[in-house]
Amino acid sequence: MPRRGRTVGRRTILMGGAMAVLVLAVFRPSGAEAQDDPLPSWNEGVAKRSITDFVGRVTNQGGPDHVPPAERIATFDNDGTLWVEQPFYFQGAFAFDRVKALAPRHPEWKDTQPFKGILEGDPKAVAASGERGLVEIVEATHSGMTTEAFNQTVADWLRTARHPRFDRPFDSLVYQPMLELLAYLRANGFKTFIVSGGGVEFMRVFAERAYGIPPEQVVGSSGLTRFRLAQDGTPELIKEPRIEFVDDGPGKPAGINRFIGRRPILAFGNSDGDQQMLEWTAGGAGPRFLGLVHHTDGEREYAYDRQSHVGRLDEALDEAAQRGWTVVDMKRDWTTLFPPAPRSDQ
Amino acid sequence: MPRRGRTVGRRTILMGGAMAVLVLAVFRPSGAEAQDDPLPSWNEGVAKRSITDFVGRVTNQGGPDHVPPAERIATFDNDGTLWVEQPFYFQGAFAFDRVKALAPRHPEWKDTQPFKGILEGDPKAVAASGERGLVEIVEATHSGMTTEAFNQTVADWLRTARHPRFDRPFDSLVYQPMLELLAYLRANGFKTFIVSGGGVEFMRVFAERAYGIPPEQVVGSSGLTRFRLAQDGTPELIKEPRIEFVDDGPGKPAGINRFIGRRPILAFGNSDGDQQMLEWTAGGAGPRFLGLVHHTDGEREYAYDRQSHVGRLDEALDEAAQRGWTVVDMKRDWTTLFPPAPRSDQ
Incomplete structure (x- = not known):
């Protein structure tokens, strides 16, 4: 690209401008189409509006809250935020x-x-x-x-394997509204990361297929690996019986610093294990979005918070109320929970 | 993008095709321009040809060696590979x-x-x-x-700070031919990473500016950090006096596995500390490029290899000869070493 610019010089810019106008004229969708909803599985309400408002502000070039694309880092917890975590991780x-x-x-x-x-x-x-x-x-x-x-x-x-209640593969129990949110953020120049207490290698097996998040954007807990050459000379990494890093609670800001090296401007979690990630994200200068998924839907999924053994949401819920973080009420805010069951299930 | 496709349907594809033809017709560079050299600081020779040949093969859609963009991971050592490492790191x-x-x-x-x-x-x-x-x-x-x-x-x-011999800022002593290689790879859909024994936080301060490599694509050694809320509630990460991970030698494949989670198809180093990274990269299926910078230019830079205390290149040089890895002879292969000195120096 820079090469071509150098070659053709000023003409590139002019022609590029003309082309842009032409492309816009050809592809500009009609009125109804322009209203296309990037988050169709989200009911209208405070949560949805706070998301689209935030994205609108940080992408508004020339506006007071504009954030350059390179700094549009978004981090998501996995268990209970992107996929189900009940009745067990x-x-x-x-x-x-x-x-x-x-x-x-x-x-x-x-x-x-x-x-x-x-x-x-x-x-x-x-x-x-x-x-x-x-x-x-x-x-x-x-x-x-x-x-x-x-x-x-x-x-x-x-x-x-199948989930005991939903009788579906575990990696099909991902939240459709969050898939839409991830895609919406990426379409707006964000780089989306998982930052989870789960094992980094475990998650990488399905994260790209399930969420569109490539392996290098998955941060998680890890065990030690040891490099060796096998007898036939094949290089191998052996997984050793030693936990090396626990990416949970106060480990999440440490994991973000170590793996990403840049403070997120948006973070989403669902439990007290995400509290420090949200605090760390909130602590940066400029516009910030902090979100918590509140599992309020015992009928379609599970209802749990302060007393739950898995995914307890207690102190972080209080802090969210105190600091005006966005709490997504699953029952109220999400029209659909899961994508259609995969073909093999039907 | 998917939204627009869904809306306009088949017409998008057809119009997109027509547009592509038009754009190509308008912007196709003339004969001489098409020959523009992406690696102008590289002399013609085996090293340069092996690079452009490799990139040509993996990007040739439909060819036997085609690699999808998501898997075009390239890893570079830093000290002695992207910037000078003498007379000291x-x-x-x-x-x-x-x-x-x-x-x-x-x-x-x-x-x-x-x-x-x-x-x-x-x-x-x-x-x-x-x-x-x-x-x-x-x-x-x-x-x-x-x-x-x-x-x-x-x-x-x-x-x-200034380098004792070149009297220039340290982060201006980056190799111009490698900057061109990084840009050339990125223009061909590669994702470029640093994988270095250096401290990850140290490198991230200049990697984006100097190399165009963002913080989240820098892998390095690290110390422990501890999250805390300061007395006024400000979240902080404190650097603790404990080394946590040494990303050197056999640590490099482990670091690649932990941070990137995908095996590179191209790796470049300059010392025995990079040997395992090159072995690990070579061990994957499909086309692979393995490169070593050989510091042979005592006049313009430094000449050192088997006996050097800093950046020793001994066993890896033998393995390169044995396995046909590309050895870049700095004196022979590079026309220029450094970018022009920054303005403040002139």
């Missing part, structure tokens, strides 16, 4: 299924918690093993293989 | 200057190595403190402040 379901699949190779698990609890379907025993138990489950199911073998295992699981 | 010079600036607040440094050696200009004493000494220097100069204060310190240093 989906990555937890994956880990449990892996424990069951690997059990024949680990006879000792029959008598060791938290594995015993998983194999016997005893969630209380699993829960009783606490954080140490969680780490053991993650390490047993997320390490000891190459990164490529792990990715394949996740892809296979997503293809076969 | 520039970030080391920054750290030494910081030690001198901070010394009044640390009277104990007068009697403690490695600080004593820095203050007294005794490089042997500093070197004798080994890796422990290096870690102490990094921690003393790269922690104990907010991320924003650190960025400001780096920016101030880049504005004032």
Whole structure:
């Protein structure tokens, strides 16, 4: 592009201008079409208006709130914000299924918690093993293989596993209104990122297909990997049994700083684990958008907030009220929750 | 875009095709202009030809080596590959200057190595403190402040410090041929990343300005940061005195996996610290480009390889010969080394 500009010089600019006028004349949609709604699954209301108003302001060149495209960074939590997180985090379901699949190779698990609890379907025993138990489950199911073998295992699981209530593949339980929001932001020059407590490699398997977010724009928790040359000289990354970074709560601003290196101007979450990400985003100069998804729809999805074990929304909800952050009321604000079921389900 | 397509339907495609033909007819450059060289600072030869040949193949839609744009990931080492690394790593010079600036607040440094050696200009004493000494220097100069204060310190240093031999700002000592290569790759749909042993926050201060590489495409070594709310409620990230990740040698494939999540198809380095990155890149299926900058030009820059303390190129040079990687001979292959000196220098 710069090369062509240099070659043709001033004529490029003039012709480019003429072309722009011509293109606009040909493609300008008629009145009704110009009103096309970029967020059709959002009911009219404060939440929707606050989004379109914000995008209008930061993209309004010459306006007081204009933000250059390079700084239009938008970060989204994943669990409960972009896809369902009930009745359990989906990555937890994956880990449990892996424990069951690997059990024949680990006879000792029959008598060791938290594995015993998983194999016997005893969630209380699993829960009783606490954080140490969680780490053991993650390490047993997320390490000891190459990164490529792990990715394949996740892809296979997503293809076969089903959500217990909706009887659909887990990665089809993404929120249609948020898909529209992601696309709307990208069409307005934003770069969209996931910033989630979930495992970064787990999410990358489906993030591009499900959300249009490429691997390099997924920030998450991670384990250590070790580079080695296999016996035949093939370079490999081996997933080691050691958690390296937890991208949750106060870890989210740290993850944003480490992976993105630029403060977002828009952040969306749904739980207290997103509070610090929203605070960090709010703390920058200039226009900011802070959003929380409030799960109020027990009929179409789940209703939970202050008392929930998974995805608790308590202090962040108070802070949102206090500071005027946008709270999306799922029941009130969203006309549709999910995209149509994938063909294989119909 | 999808919105407009949906609205106007088939007509969009037809009109778009007609428009493309028209635009091509108007803007097609004449014969000589079409030959415009995207790499004018590269002499004709094997290195240049191997680059343009590779880019031609992966962008040739319908050809056997075509790679979709999303997978056109290119990773570049920084020190010695994109900018000079002699007679010392520039970030080391920054750290030494910081030690001198901070010394009044640390009277104990007068009697403690490695600080004593820095203050007294005794490089042997500093070197004798080994890796422990290096870690102490990094921690003393790269922690104990907010991320924003650190960025400001780096920016101030880049504005004032000068390279001892070239008497130019350090961030003007970037290689013009590599700037052209980065721009050429981006113009061909590549996403360009830095993958360097240098500190990620240090590099991000100048990477966008110097190379056109945005912060979120800089991968590097990092220290721990801690989120906190200051007394007045301002959210801050404090740089802690703990190195968290060293993005060098076998750390580079791990860093690529963690930050980018997709295997590069092109990688460029200049030292044994880049060997594993090149191996990891080479290990993927499909067309691959592996490049090494060989510093052979003692007159215009520095000549060093197998024996050098900084930027040693030994095993990687042997592997390059063995496996047919492209070795750029700085003296032979590059017509110009640096962009014109910035105005303030003239």
